[in-house]
Amino acid sequence: MRLKSILFLFVFIFSLNSYATTQNQKIKLQLQWKHQFEFAGFYMAKEKGFYQKFGIDVEFIESDGKTNITDKILNEENQIGVWGSGIINEWLNGKDVVFLANYFKRSPLALITKPEIRTPEDLVGKRVMIPFFDVSSASFQQMFKFFNISKDSLNIVEPNFKIPDFEKDNIDASSTFLPNEPYYFIKNGIPYNILDPNNYGVEFYDVNLFSSRKFVEQNSVLIKDFIEATNKGWDYALKNVDETVNVILEKYNTQNKTKDALIFEANESKKFILQKNYPLGSIDINKVKKISELYIELGFAPKRDNLEDLLFISNESTISLTNKEKAFLKDNPIIKVSNEINFPPFDFSIGGEPYGFSIDLLNLLSKKIGLKFEYVNGNWVELYNDFKDKKIDLLHTLSKTSQRENDGFFSEPYLWYQTHFIIRKDNPDIQNIEDLNGKILVVGKYWASEEYISKNYPKIKLLVVDSFEDMLEAVSKGEAYALIGENLIFKYLTKKRGFTNLKLSLPFDEFNSLERTSYRFLVSKDKPILNQLLNKGLKSLTFKELNELEEKWFGKENDIKEFDNSSIKLNEEEVVYLSKKRLIKMCVDPNWMPLERINENGLHEGISADLIKTMSHKLNLNIELVKTSSWKQSLDFIKNKECDILSLAMKTKEREEYLDFTTPYFSSPFVIATLDKELFVENIEHILDKKIALVKDYAFTEFLKKKYPNTKFVEVNNVKEGLTLLSEKKVFAFIDTLISIGYTIKENSFYNIKVAGKLDEKWELSIATRNDESILNKIFEKAVNSLSDNDKQIAYNKWFSIKFEQSVDYSMLWKILIPIFLLIFISTYWNRKLYSEKEKTKKALDSLKKLQDILEIKNFELQRISNTDKLTTLYNRHKLDEVLKYELSRFNRTNISFGLIILDIDFFKDVNDTFGHNIGDEVLVEISSLLKKNVRSSDILGRWGGEEFLIIAPDSKEKDLLLFAEKLRKEIENYNFGIVGKKTCSFGVTISKINDTETSIVNRADKALYIVKNSGRNKVQFL
Incomplete structure (x- = not known):
């Protein structure tokens, strides 16, 4: 009987287990079109069992070409969808979607046209077959905008969703998916042309996975598994094209495609997936940002903050963890962290919420490691005591001392600084620490300076205070002679708090020579694994991530130069190298505009020249131009060590024999230029029987010569010479970068030339350094990584736009x-x-x-x-700063006072939390409109930031200014904001005073505003 019971129990458990393993999570995947190779990765993830491994059963749903795919996902009809970059537009317009993964790195959507239609301008008045969801797409609209074409000027024809037949369908053009339809035209010898938005700077994502936020939040592990399985499916499909095509023919061929057609599509799809360049499924936040900006610019969507919310981020760590580390995360779901209420810019509190550089850094590490931090507010003494009593697990922004090492584990450093004596401007510089004997030095309570000075310099009198701001105030008022502090904090607080009578004296070398020149985390001794995790997280941080944080809290790199020898942090080896080297010799391409040239005055100019100048300023380098007459001579010079760097060079195996290369800092696609009467060039191999011009000694020229050894390539000295040969019909085509060809066409009026095709390759350009001086490469790698998108955009706009403004010759x-x-x-x-x-x-x-x-x-x-805030159309912070500087200058010259009003919408956060950011934006716009109607024509009105507005009122007196502010307050109080109802504002008001600075007058108005905030709001306060 007992044996039967055991057997029954065994069978029961086994059957339960079998039942559990056969019950998969059902997922309906909504495709953006009919079955074809476009979705091969999804098919193979199912066919090869990659989904099954995670317990996922996928059903594929074809599109009917009419239904809105997003609605199907948000209505929970299907769980996951595949669509183009339109999902970014949907999110910007308030739809709660989440972008999961991307597989086509550029959009294959284009127009296939009759051969006589060579440019988008030729479409005006023509019959164009485009689905309703494509005709208004940003991809086409941006291309039309480039040629100033309205979609109303096109005769739009309802699509029949078949391969277009120009004669039968009575059309001139049709939207096309580039990996598909051209096959039919090529096979049947039908002439056609392609208008590809990618050739006009429009590069969108396509084949994007997305879902609803609700489904993602409820199934985050499932989503992560689905993406992982899908990535494996795509990898398999691309490596096994023949097998994948057979699977499509057998199970997914609703369009009745031939095997040849599917193989053609597979090979063409690889050009859009770009697996060699990008990880499968990866999403580049910077590209998503650019796509979103284009939607906003075209008027498709309003601006929306926190773009990261669109992207799926797994709650798990993004770095590799050991089993012990994973167990620690499981056993310690919350880590308690200090937040000093008044230690800006590192950590401080506003309304109980933590802010600062170190807080942002910890939040970034939280995402990378998988830790969740809970911040504990307090002053430094309280927090340190709580740490020693094990009420707090982690302290941050600490210098390493022997005393503190007894209390916890120090992490690796995450920020470096330089320590100076800080004194009043009317006192002489402190040459030596002994200069302070008998004088008062103010120090922070329990700070490293207190411990060090009291132990080593007993003749110096110490004044102990609670914060760095108190230290600055003590020196400013003469209560102490000096303090020892970091340049970064000094810079931040003097700008924010207006300590204008203080200066940085000489560096305090004793501190700068110790480990106190860096900040670290201090971890409780009973949590050594936490310190291990933090070090892993710090190691995973990129230079760009750290640089962005430093720029946010301490200002742009160039602003720091008055305090630091270099705005890019160099290690000791690099500093020693530069001190010995003193001068860097640079060779360039003397004739390659708009990228660079040596002008008639012997100066380096162009895009690269401006970026090199930016980098040299950040590094505090002396760079000397070595003049050459050709690119070949520049290459010869650097081979012979007559110069140290090349400003722009493409990495090749041959060049790696004598050069090292930084990360590329400029890229441009290669394009094919032909005469305007020629048809679209779909592939370079279609024109290899004709004469093609290339610039000699360029890396890409050598690449093409090796790849196509029997081709009639004609080598020229520069881009202008190549386009001249083309214009004179001496060659059929010329190949170079889009930016170089576009610039030279405009500059030299080659109006019989057009861009007729685009190659898959891009010109990725780096700084090249001599490989016998490896330290030089490391230094320029830091310089390249320090370049912001704004740095690059300014240089590009300056040199690529200016030549379009030429007058008629x-x-x-x-x-x-x-x-x-x-x-x-x-x-x-x-x-x-x-x-x-x-x-x-x-x-x-x-x-x-x-x-x-x-x-x-x-x-x-x-x-x-x-100069304009995009949402409200009022002046922005940049313009307000400019006007404020002017008014202060005018006041100092004429003594005619001006007023300053800062107003803040009361409880504005409640509007966003209750009604959403779109309604919040409407409130901001309506208040802007109210203010516009009520300010004087001479007043300057702008958005100061967030829900704050600033008014500069020239020629104002205190009494008039208060009456004016009270009038504005009542106007807003009596206004009805629709669904939101009534809202009020608080006003801080002040008048210019003798010796005012931009900082002091704004601080005074700001202080008045906070008096109102703390005393009931909806009032006017003057200071």
């Missing part, structure tokens, strides 16, 4: 017209022919004038945008 016009007038008298035939030439010239000149007018408008618009 009338001397050339007369050279054309004079022969025309002479030949008019010869014969009627020539008269007619030359009249035709004149008309062509007139059209070209009209086009130039039109382009010039457009650019003038654009430049005006750019200037307006740079």
